Each structure stands twice: as structure tokens, then as C-alpha cells.
Amino acid sequence: MIVGETLWKVGGRIVDLSRHGMIMGVLNVTPDSFSDGGEFFSIDKAVARGLEIAAEGARIVDVGGESTQPGAEVVGVEEELRRVIPVIERLQAKIDIFISIDTSKSEVAKAALDAGASIINDVTGGRGDEKMLPLAAKRNAAFIIMHMQGNPETMQVAPHYDDVVSEVADFFLQRYARALECGIDPMAIAFDPGIGFGKTLEHNLELIDRLGALRVQERPLVVGVSRKSFLAKLVGSSDMSDRLAPTVALTSLLRSRGANIIRVHDVKENVDALRVTEAVLQ
Numbered sequence: 652m653i654v655g656e657t658l659w660k661v662g663g664r665i666v667d668l669s670r671h672g673m674i675m676g677v678l679n680v681t682p683d684s685f686s687d688g689g690e691f692f693s694i695d696k697a698v699a700r701g702l703e704i705a706a707e708g709a710r711i712v713d714v715g716g717e718s719t720q721p722g723a724e725v726v727g728v729e730e731e732l733r734r735v736i737p738v739i740e741r742l743q744a745k746i747d748i749f750i751s752i753d754t755s756k757s758e759v760a761k762a763a764l765d766a767g768a769s770i771i772n773d774v775t776g777g778r779g780d781e782k783m784l785p786l787a788a789k790r791n792a793a794f795i796i797m798h799m800q801g802n803p804e805t806m807q808v809a810p811h812y813d814d815v816v817s818e819v820a821d822f823f824l825q826r827y828a829r830a831l832e833c834g835i836d837p838m839a840i841a842f843d844p845g846i847g848f849g850k851t852l853e854h855n856l857e858l859i860d861r862l863g864a865l866r867v868q869e870r871p872l873v874v875g876v877s878r879k880s881f882l883a884k885l886v887g888s889s890d891m892s893d894r895l896a897p898t899v900a901l902t903s904l905l906r907s908r909g910a911n912i913i914r915v916h917d918v919k920e921n922v923d924a925l926r927v928t929e930a931v932l933q
Contacts, residue, residue: 659871660838661749661793662769668871668911674922675711675914676704680734681718697738705746708922715753719774731759736766743767755779757786764790774799776826788834795841795873796826800849815854816861819844823867843873852881862908875914876901903928
């Protein structure tokens with residue numbers, strides 16, 4: 652069932668996610684993404700894909716210039732800026748959906764906000780750069796706090812939890828308190844359990860199953876399962892195309908479990924699944 656009133660402040664606007672969730676479309680401007688292999692690495696191709704994401708019904712386009720797949724290496728600030736800022740500048744002039752910057756670097760986030768982004772999606776939950784939370788507060792940006800055990804280079808090396816749900820929930824409470832201390836508007840905060848980020852298959856399934864236990868103060872829950880490797884394990888196929896159907900299925904399940912924002916690569920199929928699911932739930 653869909654939970655009670657859930658509001659999110661994005662770019663000074665209050666978005667009601669109570670009855671209708673959001674699809675966040677992934678736009679990787681990287682040469683080494685696990686899911687699209689640098690398909691949108693050129694600026695022109697990235698902008699074209701961003702326009703397509705908007706046309707297919709996403710309400711957020713999430714632009715990232717650094718891969719966070721297991722084993723990924725860190726990208727320098729200047730290179731990350733070179734990849735994402737021209738794309739954001741061109742998209743903000745052409746689309747009317749929200750733009751999110753997927754980064755853990757405050758310098759990149761600041762430039763992205765200047766270019767037209769209104770959401771910061773930080774896989775470190777603000778831990779990777781001490782200037783990130785104060786920046787989000789100063790700029791009144793929406794901020795997504797994600798949980799990750801370790802870092803992209805090490806996170807899938809024998810991840811361990813005594814109780815993954817309670818530990819992720821505790822992390823959310825700690826980061827929520829820290830975000831408020833830094834002056835971030837509580838209405839601007841959302842949480843992402845980080846499926847696949849320092850988690851085994853079993854951890855991922857337990858977090859999905861008990862998603863409601865992770866909610867903090869009626870803040871929105873963001874979940875990304877799209878094309879992730881645990882789906883390949885479940886369906887017994889290494890073909891990336893075979894991850895679409897499981898992703899669509901989980902979009903429906905996650906919405907029924909209370910997820911408000913679903914981060915996906917294949918936008919149209921997941922927008923359709925979300926709308927049908929909401930029609931049934933309501």
C-alpha cells in the first residue's frame with residue numbers, strides 16, 4: 652500500500668509524492684558505465700538522451716560523470732566538470748523536468764546547480780566531501796542521501812552486516828541529523844538505501860522486502876535497482892537485455908512497498924509500470 656503524505660521540496664517547489672511517484676532517468680556521461688558502456692559519453696549524444704528521457708515521462712534526469720560501479724576509479728574534478736556541465740547547461744534550456752547531479756564532489760555539485768540542476772544525488776550521503784552538506788543548505792538544493800558500505804573500489808569485497816535493514820536505517824538517522832545541523836531544509840531531503848552498493852544479493856532482497864522500515868520522518872525514498880548485477884543472478888543470465896523485465900517488475904513492487912522515486916535506465920517501460928501500479932493501489 653502507498654503510505655501517507657510525502658512531500659519533497661525541489662528547487663523551491665513542493666512536489667507531492669503521496670499518490671504519484673517519480674521516475675528518475677539515468678544519464679551516464681561516462682566511458683565506463685556498467686550499463687551502457689559509454690553510449691552517451693559525447694555531449695551531443697548525452698543531450699539527445701536527456702531529451703528522450705524527458706519525452707518518455709521521467710520527472711527527473713540524473714546526470715553523472717563518474718562511474719560508481721564496483722571497482723570504479725575516481726575521476727578528477729576538472730574531468731567530471733568537463734563531462735557534465737555542458738550537458739546540464741543545454742538540457743536546462745530545453746526540458747521542464749528536474750535535473751539531478753550525481754556526484755560526491757562539492758565543486759561539481761556547485762557548478763551543476765549554477766548550470767540548472769536542483770537536486771544533488773550523493774552516493775556517499777555527504778560523507779565524501781565535508782563541503783557538500785553546507786553547499787546544499789546554502790543553495791536550497793534537494794539532497795538525496797544514499798547508503799554505501801565502503802567505496803566503489805572496495806564495496807563489493809565481502810560486504811557484511813549483522814542486520815542490514817537496521818544498520819541502513821541507523822545510517823539514515825545519523826545523516827539526517829547531520830544534514831539538519833548543516834542547515835538543510837528537512838523537506839528537501841530524500842533517502843536511498845543504495846541497492847548493490849556494498850550489499851550482497853541477500854542484503855538487496857531484504858532491503859527491498861522491508862523498505863518501509865527505512866523511512867525517516869515521512870521523507871521520500873529513492874530506490875535504484877535498474878540493470879544491476881543481482882538481477883542477473885536471479886534470472887540466471889549475463890545478458891544486459893534480460894535485466895529489463897526484472898527491473899520493471901521491481902518498479903511495481905517497490906512502489907507498492909512505499910518507494911517514491913525509482914531510478915532507472917529504461918524510462919518508458921518503467922513509467923508505464925509505475926502508472927499502472929498506482930492505478931491499482933489507489
